[in-house]
Amino acid sequence: MTQSNAPREPAPEPPRVSEGGDACGARHVQDRVGRQYDETLGQSIHEESGAGAFRVLRPGEAHTLEYRADRLNVRLDEDGVITAIGCG
Structure with a gap:
């Protein structure tokens, strides 16, 4: 077995959310997390x-996986409490 001592390329940087990257406005409504x-x-x-678009994601319900920057996703737990709000 041969090993190459050639330097490896570093992994790409993860995408960064810029200040203007909140197309769905999630940062404006984070205070609703934890509410019924x-x-x-x-x-x-x-x-x-x-x-531009809005959806509620409940446990066990089917939903599409395509990403839309302008869509606000509100995630609920089994009791209907908001656990997360984000774009997608």
Whole structure:
């Protein structure tokens, strides 16, 4: 078995979110994490974020995996409590 002593290229840097990279407005609604979700709260989150699209992700429900920078995802736990809000 031969080994090459040639230097390896470093791994690429992970993508960085720039200040302007919050296309879905998630940073404006992070204070809702930990609250019980209902439709009224969802509507206010969507409006305040300014997101182009909005969806709620509940455990066990199917959802598409394509990434959309302008879409706000609200993740809930089994009890309907918001666990995360982010773009995608």
